[in-house]
Each structure stands twice: as C-alpha cells, then as structure tokens.
Amino acid sequence: MEAKTFVPLMERSKGFQELKRLIVDQGLCSRCGSCAAFCERLEMTEQGPELVKECVMETEAIKCGDLGTCYDNCPILSYSYADLDEKVFGAVREDRVLGHFKKIVAAKATDKAVSESGQDGGAVTALLLCALEEGLIEGAVVAKRNDGWVPEAVLAKSREDILASVGTKYSSTPSVTVFGRNLNSHRRLAIVGTGCQITGLKQAETGTLKVLLDKKKESENPFNLIAIGLFCYENFMYSKFKAKVEEVFGVKLEDMVKNDIIKGKIFIHTKDGKEHVKPVKVFNDIVEECCLLCEDFTSSFADLSVGSVGSGDGWSTVIVRSDKGEELLNKAVEKGYLEVSDKAKPEFIKKTEASKVKKREAAREKREKEGKYLPSYG
Numbered sequence: 105m106e107a108k109t110f111v112p113l114m115e116r117s118k119g120f121q122e123l124k125r126l127i128v129d130q131g132l133c134s135r136c137g138s139c140a141a142f143c144e145r146l147e148m149t150e151q152g153p154e155l156v157k158e159c160v161m162e163t164e165a166i167k168c169g170d171l172g173t174c175y176d177n178c179p180i181l182s183y184s185y186a187d188l189d190e191k192v193f194g195a196v197r198e199d200r201v202l203g204h205f206k207k208i209v210a211a212k213a214t215d216k217a218v219s220e221s222g223q224d225g226g227a228v229t230a231l232l233l234c235a236l237e238e239g240l241i242e243g244a245v246v247a248k249r250n251d252g253w254v255p256e257a258v259l260a261k262s263r264e265d266i267l268a269s270v271g272t273k274y275s276s277t278p279s280v281t282v283f284g285r286n287l288n289s290h291r292r293l294a295i296v297g298t299g300c301q302i303t304g305l306k307q308a309e310t311g312t313l314k315v316l317l318d319k320k321k322e323s324e325n326p327f328n329l330i331a332i333g334l335f336c337y338e339n340f341m342y343s344k345f346k347a348k349v350e351e352v353f354g355v356k357l358e359d360m361v362k363n364d365i366i367k368g369k370i371f372i373h374t375k376d377g378k379e380h381v382k383p384v385k386v387f388n389d390i391v392e393e394c395c396l397l398c399e400d401f402t403s404s405f406a407d408l409s410v411g412s413v414g415s416g417d418g419w420s421t422v423i424v425r426s427d428k429g430e431e432l433l434n435k436a437v438e439k440g441y442l443e444v445s446d447k448a449k450p451e452f453i454k455k456t457e458a459s460k461v462k463k464r465e466a467a468r469e470k471r472e473k474e475g476k477y478l479p480s481y482g
C-alpha cells in the first residue's frame with residue numbers, strides 16, 4: 105500500500121534545475137539578473153546565472169526561503185500579463201502594447217549638458233537626478249559605461265555616478281541582481297531597466313518580496329522602489345556586439361562615442377567625429393533569442409517607461425503609468441529638471457512593436473518544430 109504523506113498539499117517549488125533546463129540551457133536567458141537577486145548561491149556571468157554554492161532545492165528542501173526561488177522571478181518563463189497587471193496596477197490593461205498609462209509625453213532635460221549627452225532627451229538621467237537630489241531615493245541602479253562600452257550594473261549614489269551612466273548600451277547587464285542585493289541596506293531605490301528586467305523585478309516585488317514590503321509600509325522608513333523602464337526592441341551579448349561592430353564597421357568600441365538604432369539603421373559615432381551607418385539587419389544573426397520572442401517593447405510594468413520612438417530628435421518619449429511615476433515626473437518639471445511637451449505620438453510606438461511580429465512568429469514556429477520550450481505570456 106502507498107505510504108501517506110503528512111503534508112499532501114505541500115508542493116515542491118520549482119528551482120534552479122528547472123530554470124536552467126528551460127531557459128539557460130536553451131539559450132533563452134536575457135541576463136536580467138532577477139534569478140540571482142535574492143539568492144547568494146547564484147552569480148551572474150555573460151552566459152547567464154551559475155551556481156557558486158550548492159542549491160538547497162537540489163537536496164531535500166521543498167522551498168528555498170522566504171523570498172521564494174529564482175524560478176519564480178524569471179521574466180522569460182511563461183507568465184500572464186493579465187495576472188501581473190492585476191498585481192502591479194490593480195486592473196488588466198486595455199492596450200496590449202502601451203500597457204497601463206495615465207499619459208504619454210515628450211520630455212527633455214533642461215540642463216543642456218544632460219540633454220546633449222543623453223541618448224535621446226536625457227529624460228531618464230534628469231528623472232534620476234531629481235529623485236536623488238530631492239531625497240526620494242538613496243541611489244539608482246544604472247548601467248555604467250566602462251572603457252570599451254563594457255556595461256556594468258552599479259548602484260549610483262551621487263550626481264557624478266548618475267551622469268557617468270548616460271546613453272544606451274545595447275548589451276544586457278544583470279541590473280536586478282544589483283538592485284535585489286542592495287535592498288538589504290537601502291529602502292529607497294530606483295532602477296533603470298529593459299522590459300525583461302522590470303518584469304523580473306515586479307514578479308519578485310508582487311510575489312514573495314511583498315510580505316517584506318508590506319510589513320515595512322507603516323514603519324517610519326518604508327520602502328520606496330521606483331522602476332524606470334526603457335523601450336527595447338532587441339539586445340545583444342556584449343562580446344558578440346563588440347565583435348560585430350569591428351567586423352561590420354571596422355570600428356573598435358574603445359573609439360565609439362555614441363551608438364543608436366533608429367528606423368532600421370544602426371549609427372556608430374566615433375572619436376574622430378565620423379558617423380558610420382548600416383542597416384540594423386546586419387546584426388540579425390546576433391540578436392538574442394529571448395528578444396525575438398519578447399512581447400514587452402514598452403517595458404509595460406514600470407512606473408515610467410522611456411524611449412526614443414514617438415518624439416522628435418533630442419526628446420525622449422515618456423509613458424507615465426503609476427501614481428509614483430506621475431509624482432516623479434511632476435516633481436522633475438516643478439523643480440526645473442525636465443521640460444515636457446504633449447507632442448508625443450503613441451501610434452509610432454505601436455508601429456515599432458508591430459514590426460517585431462513577423463520575427464516573433466518565425467522564431468516561435470522554429471522552436472515549435474524543434475520541440476523546444478515555448479513560453480507564453482497570454
């Protein structure tokens with residue numbers, strides 16, 4: 105006769121083994137860093153998360169801690185937009201691409217040095233400077249640009265640190281790991297991230313982290329976490345991006361001063377004042393597979409999402425989603441960090457997302473034929 109268990113309803117959580125099998129080993133990891141954010145047994149590498157200590161789920165544990173498992177936070181595994189919308193915004197979105205929003209504006213930093221060095225209008229940098237200098241946050245997790253454009257996720261705690269992070273790096277960084285690990289010592293933090301990074305963070309925030317966040321809500325020092333999302337069409341592994349720029353443009357990343365992908369073209373500006381242009385399709389063979397499957401162009405679970413498309417040159421498009429996001433935008437305008445205009449054109453945002461559909465369908469069809477894991481976000 106089969107032995108009866110004392111806890112028949114307690115299901116074993118899915119842990120790292122399953123995450124590795126479905127995502128990392130299948131080349132689907134975006135290296136967002138969400139899985140390693142709350143587990144010191146994992147460290148991030150350019151290939152994805154790696155175990156550096158024994159995973160307790162691989163021994164006898166049913167669950168690995170109060171903060172849940174790495175598996176629960178992964179934004180590439182299947183999840184439901186409707187469920188996460190309910191948890192983050194309290195209602196399901198009406199517009200799949202734009203997500204929840206209160207308004208969509210064009211914005212630009214009033215400080216010329218910021219707007220001119222920023223990727224578009226320098227809006228992200230102006231928002232972060234305002235949040236820091238007005239005491240809303242102690243710091244922000246950003247992607248610092250090291251020599252050779254090696255991106256590094258860092259906690260920026262000063263004006264200088266924030267200014268050192270301006271501009272787009274078309275390579276992923278495990279920003280959510282840096283964010284999660286700093287929550288032990290900070291209560292008020294911002295993060296800048298692409299859609300997958302913000303989704304991973306929101307899964308943690310509305311999942312098992314919620315107990316901790318709620319517990320401190322009424323305390324004298326409650327958490328204030330601000331998520332600034334970036335529109336994101338696709339991303340590249342740094343080593344592949346570096347090799348490709350050298351191969352296609354004959355340019356070393358050490359000599360690049362700015363890169364931009366606009367309207368199907370990639371622009372590389374170099375120290376000698378030259379502009380190099382090629383169709384972005386020359387990069388097709390190095391686009392990450394998770395990006396081909398990705399449906400969240402506008403980083404739709406953030407408090408504010410910022411992108412280039414939808415506003416004129418020198419402006420950033422800002423989608424204001426939450427009360428917290430709206431308060432920060434208003435403060436940045438009131439305190440003179442940011443100038444806004446109502447000239448944003450959301451139809452261009454939707455057009456850009458629509459251009460991903462064909463690639464997405466082809467990638468899904470190929471995976472299906474090969475019998476590979478196919479996440480769904482219905």
Ligand SMILES: Cc1cc2nc3c(=O)[nH]c(=O)nc-3n(C[C@H](O)[C@H](O)[C@H](O)COP(=O)(O)OP(=O)(O)OC[C@H]3O[C@@H](n4cnc5c(N)ncnc54)[C@H](O)[C@@H]3O)c2cc1C
Nearest residue numbers: 222223224225226227228229246247271273337411412413
């Ligand atoms: C991989 C990627 C692809 C993108 N694709 C599009 C697109 O197709 N269409 C579009 O309209 N916009 C896209 N964007 C957004 C756009 O490039 C700008 O980041 C956005 O318009 C904000 O500009 P800004 O001048 O306000 O930012 P800035 O003031 O220059 O600040 C940029 C901020 O982004 C952070 N950052 C830069 N790179 C990364 C990164 N890899 N990961 C996490 N944080 C980072 C920086 O640390 C900084 O805080 C993309 C961004 C990324 C990172």
Ligand code: SF4
Nearest residue numbers: 119120143159168174
């Ligand atoms: S201990 Fe838990 S969170 Fe850490 S690697 Fe294992 S399953 Fe993931």
Ligand code: SF4
Nearest residue numbers: 133134136137139178
């Ligand atoms: S959580 Fe992010 S870093 Fe971890 S496996 Fe998933 S995509 Fe990769």
Ligand code: SF4
Nearest residue numbers: 299300336339395398
């Ligand atoms: S395209 Fe999607 S999966 Fe790829 S980096 Fe951007 S948000 Fe992440």
